Amino acid sequence: MEMITSTLQEELRDKIDNKTKPPGALGMLEAIALQIGTIQNTSSPAIKNPHIVVFAADHGIAAAGLVNPYPQAVTAQMVLNFINDGAAINVFCRQHTIKLEVVDSGVNYDFDNSITSKRLIDAKIGYGTKDYKVQQAMTEKEALSAIEKGKAIVEDIFQSGCNTIGFGEMGIGNTSSASLIMSAITGLPVTECVGRGTGVNDEQLATKIKILKEVYLKHEIHLSAGQPLSLLTKIGGFEIAMMTGAYLKAAELDMIIVVDGFISTAALLLALKSDKKIINNCIFAHTSGEQGHEKMLAYLQAKPLLQLGMRLGEGTGAALAIPLIQSAVNFLNEMASFRSAGISEKV
Amino acid sequence: MEMITSTLQEELRDKIDNKTKPPGALGMLEAIALQIGTIQNTSSPAIKNPHIVVFAADHGIAAAGLVNPYPQAVTAQMVLNFINDGAAINVFCRQHTIKLEVVDSGVNYDFDNSITSKRLIDAKIGYGTKDYKVQQAMTEKEALSAIEKGKAIVEDIFQSGCNTIGFGEMGIGNTSSASLIMSAITGLPVTECVGRGTGVNDEQLATKIKILKEVYLKHEIHLSAGQPLSLLTKIGGFEIAMMTGAYLKAAELDMIIVVDGFISTAALLLALKSDKKIINNCIFAHTSGEQGHEKMLAYLQAKPLLQLGMRLGEGTGAALAIPLIQSAVNFLNEMASFRSAGISEKV
Numbered sequence: 001m002e003m004i005t006s007t008l009q010e011e012l013r014d015k016i017d018n019k020t021k022p023p024g025a026l027g028m029l030e031a032i033a034l035q036i037g038t039i040q041n042t043s044s045p046a047i048k049n050p051h052i053v054v055f056a057a058d059h060g061i062a063a064a065g066l067v068n069p070y071p072q073a074v075t076a077q078m079v080l081n082f083i084n085d086g087a088a089i090n091v092f093c094r095q096h097t098i099k100l101e102v103v104d105s106g107v108n109y110d111f112d113n114s115i116t117s118k119r120l121i122d123a124k125i126g127y128g129t130k131d132y133k134v135q136q137a138m139t140e141k142e143a144l145s146a147i148e149k150g151k152a153i154v155e156d157i158f159q160s161g162c163n164t165i166g167f168g169e170m171g172i173g174n175t176s177s178a179s180l181i182m183s184a185i186t187g188l189p190v191t192e193c194v195g196r197g198t199g200v201n202d203e204q205l206a207t208k209i210k211i212l213k214e215v216y217l218k219h220e221i222h223l224s225a226g227q228p229l230s231l232l233t234k235i236g237g238f239e240i241a242m243m244t245g246a247y248l249k250a251a252e253l254d255m256i257i258v259v260d261g262f263i264s265t266a267a268l269l270l271a272l273k274s275d276k277k278i279i280n281n282c283i284f285a286h287t288s289g290e291q292g293h294e295k296m297l298a299y300l301q302a303k304p305l306l307q308l309g310m311r312l313g314e315g316t317g318a319a320l321a322i323p324l325i326q327s328a329v330n331f332l333n334e335m336a337s338f339r340s341a342g343i344s345e346k347v
Numbered sequence: 348m349e350m351i352t353s354t355l356q357e358e359l360r361d362k363i364d365n366k367t368k369p370p371g372a373l374g375m376l377e378a379i380a381l382q383i384g385t386i387q388n389t390s391s392p393a394i395k396n397p398h399i400v401v402f403a404a405d406h407g408i409a410a411a412g413l414v415n416p417y418p419q420a421v422t423a424q425m426v427l428n429f430i431n432d433g434a435a436i437n438v439f440c441r442q443h444t445i446k447l448e449v450v451d452s453g454v455n456y457d458f459d460n461s462i463t464s465k466r467l468i469d470a471k472i473g474y475g476t477k478d479y480k481v482q483q484a485m486t487e488k489e490a491l492s493a494i495e496k497g498k499a500i501v502e503d504i505f506q507s508g509c510n511t512i513g514f515g516e517m518g519i520g521n522t523s524s525a526s527l528i529m530s531a532i533t534g535l536p537v538t539e540c541v542g543r544g545t546g547v548n549d550e551q552l553a554t555k556i557k558i559l560k561e562v563y564l565k566h567e568i569h570l571s572a573g574q575p576l577s578l579l580t581k582i583g584g585f586e587i588a589m590m591t592g593a594y595l596k597a598a599e600l601d602m603i604i605v606v607d608g609f610i611s612t613a614a615l616l617l618a619l620k621s622d623k624k625i626i627n628n629c630i631f632a633h634t635s636g637e638q639g640h641e642k643m644l645a646y647l648q649a650k651p652l653l654q655l656g657m658r659l660g661e662g663t664g665a666a667l668a669i670p671l672i673q674s675a676v677n678f679l680n681e682m683a684s685f686r687s688a689g690i691s692e693k694v
Binding site: 020022023026027028073077078084087090092094199305307311320323324326330336340344345346 | 367
């Protein structure tokens with residue numbers, strides 16, 4: 001097995017180096033081409049039927065409005081916006097012929113079935129998590145159920161012929177949950193993991209940090225650093241739990257995983273605790289403007305494709321990176337070689 | 348006029364801020380949307396019929412092979428590769444429905460007219476420049492002719508309904524010319540402006556720097572810092588001169604200019620000496636892996652969209668950035684507003 005892999009790597013490297021360009025001149029695209037060939041175990045890889053899945057859920061902690069400048073109701077309103085094709089992720093998916101799936105992982109709203117049945121995957125675990133300032137966010141049963149539903153959703157999408165998937169999210173208050181997960185797993189203090197989310201001001205940021213430090217102590221979060229299920233139960237979100245399962249299944253199915261921003265990467269940190277090999281399938285789309293993301297990426301030794309200062313979530317970074325990933329596959333498959341084009345090599 | 352501009356800026360800013368996202372959450376795409384709206388003098392801008400134009404020419408200095416690891420013949424071979432759809436720029440333009448035009452600005456080769464007539468714009472100034480180690484690269488008449496041809500080519504493309512254009516180049520040895528132009532205009536010493544081009548090794552790099560320092564002194568290049576025509580005559584290239592004219596005409600026609608890498612930006616430095624307002628039309632595609640490019644961009648206070656470590660030329664960075672520019676226009680035109688989507692604003 002080791003030898004077969006090594007031979008494929010050499011074949012891919014040769015193929016890349018024999019394209020009509022100086023060695024290395026396509027920079028990160030060459031690394032991506034090598035990675036995708038390795039994931040798909042071929043020197044002629046392909047991106048098939050790419051999807052973005054947006055998992056939406058509410059967070060008990062957001063109801064009081066202390067960590068979030070937008071009211072909790074915005075989660076449901078944005079889900080309707082996704083369904084009506086009005087959000088940024090709709091625009092970018094349409095531009096790049098990416099299929100968008102929206103999942104109700106646990107929004108605090110009853111969507112009208114007649115409107116949403118065709119455009120929304122119903123995987124509701126509950127009407128938002130409990131407020132983890134006062135109690136655990138969810139039961140272990142809920143966390144496990146969310147993980148399983150995440151896996152099932154990815155399995156269905158894979159069965160439709162998709163081999164490339166990115167996960168986005170919507171959930172007012174979910175940067176708080178992601179910050180706590182980050183702190184637990186990276187060992188960085190809470191202060192370094194908390195950012196402005198959708199845009200808290202200085203005073204709100206101080207409150208957010210104060211509350212999350214208290215939550216960290218209350219739930220003894222450091223004791224759960226190695227236990228993703230425990231972290232999800234204590235301070236997780238339904239969308240984050242579902243994404244965790246989604247990552248696990250996507251890697252199991254040898255899919256290319258396009259990792260979006262802060263919350264998506266927090267879910268990946270959890271999934272990696274269950275199976276560290278997932279990282280081999282991950283292409284990091286972008287560095288979010290949310291301040292903790294860069295540190296998460298450094299912890300993972302990840303080099304993302306884009307640095308546009310975006311901090312929107314929804315999978316928007318992943319959607320914008322997919323054309324670059326496609327370019328990596330395209331140059332590998334479509335460019336002439338020095339020999340086929342009759343071009344002189346380096347002297 | 349000042350007031351009208353200011354009103355349009357406010358209108359654009361309002362439109363961007365009322366999209367269903369936190370203010371600023373689309374990062375650099377918001378700045379690009381504002382810039383394009385300003386260039387086109389509308390709050391509903393559009394990218395029309397985008398083009399990449401690759402200007403190809405040979406350099407006398409490359410004949411001896413002291414500054415370039417690939418032989419001079421590769422310029423013509425790569426032009427044929429462009430015509431046969433085998434190069435990276437072909438792959439990326441095809442992926443993004445960008446029209447590719449290839450220009451013989453002065454390649455040291457007679458292309459067979461029957462093969463190339465439909466795919467190559469003949470604007471040949473000569474069979475490569477003279478070797479500027481021993482004499483001037485071109486006559487002033489040749490430089491002026493190249494600038495005029497560059498303008499005419501852009502005018503023709505504009506007339507075909509194009510409003511967005513990027514310039515690429517192919518010319519074995521042309522990083523040497525670009526390094527000297529950079530040194531003259533930025534005032535940075537030659538050593539800081541010279542890089543590995545298509546991939547010289549350490550010894551070749553030392554030789555390249557030594558030769559270019561001698562050339563700098565021989566032609567008293569510092570005396571021409573403010574005179575683009577003089578720089579082109581002394582140490583320019585036909586493709587660089589043609590690009591200089593192309594930038595001037597594109598800005599005059601209010602086109603969006605997508606600036607590619609090291610050589611393209613060197614030509615822009617020359618064009619800016621003639622008309623500094625051109626910068627308002629420029630969107631910087633990427634930071635090249637060629638070491639001097641980052642310093643050129645810093646000199647211009649430019650913030651490029653991509654950092655992929657690419658250093659291929661041909662306009663490949665510009666081609667990969669065009670979808671991001673399109674995304675900026677698309678979100679501005681297609682996203683719902685808070686009001687239209689019925690979404691609660693920040694509290």
